Amino acid sequence: MSHIVTVETEIRDAAALNSACRRLGLSLPTHETAQVFSGEATGYCVRLPDWRYPVVCDTESGRIRFDNFEGRWGAQRELDRLMQAYACERAKLEARRNGHTVTEQPLADGSIKLTVHVGELHEDD
């Protein structure tokens, strides 16, 4: 252990977003201009279970736009699961693209642990 970095997720990769939606059993996102409570937003629209408005992901800026009225129009845990699944799929795609193997392990607190084995060329996951 020698170096620890905390990273705030930004959704910038459509392929990883597709994988995250597939992983969660959601419809694949479509790039469109969608209605949200406060107007319109353009980007990849993800329909979360029981959410009134879509989550709109602008992959250019990495920003997401949503309105769940502090949980009244959609449970925060659904968005949290989407962000977690995206980060997981993005990290796995990037690690494999760089020739590393990745193993995935769910943790008791709901987190996901990925272990990237640097320099190994054979995928085991």
Next chain:
Amino acid sequence: MKTIEIIISPGSESRVETKGFAGSACRDASRFLELALGKATSESLTAEFHEAYTHDQNHLEQEK
């Protein structure tokens, strides 16, 4: 064995930790993942990093 561990919490935060790298090489090793995931909000260097860095500096001093 050189590994990079990523703990991904529900929500928007991930923690990236390098293991088994010598000195400052750990920073370069995990940068591609940090950039892929989003924006780094904090970084901490562990005792192992400082020990390796000090060792490297001492080694360079002796070679002069």
